[in-house]
Amino acid sequence: MPKARTENARKMGPAAVRTGAVMAEKRLSHAYMLLAPEGPERDQTARRLAAELLCAQPEPPCGRCRDCRKVLEGVHPDVTVVAREAGTKGLRQDIVVGQIRAMTADAQLAPNEAARKVYIIDQADRMNQQAQNALLKALEDPPGHACFILCAASADALLPTVRSRCVRAGESAGRQEQTRALSDLARGYLEAAASGDLAQTVMFCMNRVKLTREETEDFAGQVKDAVCDILCGRMADPGLGREKLLRLDALMDKTEDYLRHNVQPKQIFGLLAAETLR
Ligand SMILES: [Zn+2]
Incomplete structure (x- = not known):
């Protein structure tokens, strides 16, 4: 995360950290890169970001509207998780090009309920070269309503061209302090x-x-x-x-x-x- 953004976020308090990616760009990005170790915390951060992208309330994610609740419960029809598929011996080594093509084809279709569609690519660092090239095409010319969240432990395995089209997001979510006084x-x-x-x-x-x-x-x-x-x-x-x-x-x-x-x-x-x- 660039230093300026971190400092700015700190100055504005935890809410700004929460929406750091979106607010810092002053516009919605089509692609976010969520760099964090694999695990439930990263999954949760990705969902929170998806909720932020779909929530139509003044301070997204409100956590209470229908879109937020569905996203957080993992049942929103406009949020799709792309992950390694099961093969004959457990999970496949890579996310393959067919999966990315299916995703980008789906992204062409209008959202079901929300104003946008969000695709969470879990283990984006497991996309093979071909898959990344297919994704790159979508990132270069994304349908207006589609947003992609690439979750990865590190950006090293991602093509520089993919990386450069993503906004870093959610970096400090896990370190956020409690914001609301609780009785x-x-x-x-x-x-x-x-x-x-x-x-x-x-x-x-x-x-x-x-x-x-x-x-x-x-x-x-x-x-x-x-x-x-x-x-x-x-x-x-x-x-x-x-x-x-x-x-x-x-x-x-x-x-x-x-x-x-x-x-x-x-x-x-x-x-x-x-x-x-x-
Ligand atoms: Zn909401």
Whole structure:
């Protein structure tokens, strides 16, 4: 990442780091290069960037609109992940030209729901030469609605011509600091859930049965905001992982629903004690 951009991002706070790639260019780019070690964190950053590209809200990714939620849950019809295919002996060595051609053909078609289509190329450094040349053609003359996110551990294996057409993105996402003040209550709950310790979780919930309805409502809202921030990479994950986070989000929806139906906090925290680690 060029020094100026890093400093600028720091000056503007974590939100600027989040949108660094897009904002620094003052326009949307068609291609982003996400350089980070392989793993869930990189996958998450790629999804967050995809959400940012598809979210139509004023401060993308909002994490709450239909597009954001679908992207983060991995079910958005306008986000396609291209990865090494399965061969007879496990995964193939390379991403091959046929895959890239299929992708660029698909990119010619209009988006299904969003204003754009996003293609996440996982292990872009595993594209062989032919595949990279095919991609290069798409990068040179991309359909207006198509965006490509190349995820790679390093740019070394990418052709200089491919590299030069990509904007670096998401570099500091993993190092972002927590931006939103989280109440001790919501934090305690997330930590208990992340610990996987049943006794700790039950104890936490049982100590909360005297909360008022308003406090319980606040609690559910804060947990949901935190889940959203973690999924969007704006807050560090205390060790929950995507699946658990989505489950906690659903559990908080249920909590809000119960409150609307006049279920008492005492019963709700009883339910959370039983369901949180399920
Ligand atoms: Zn959104």
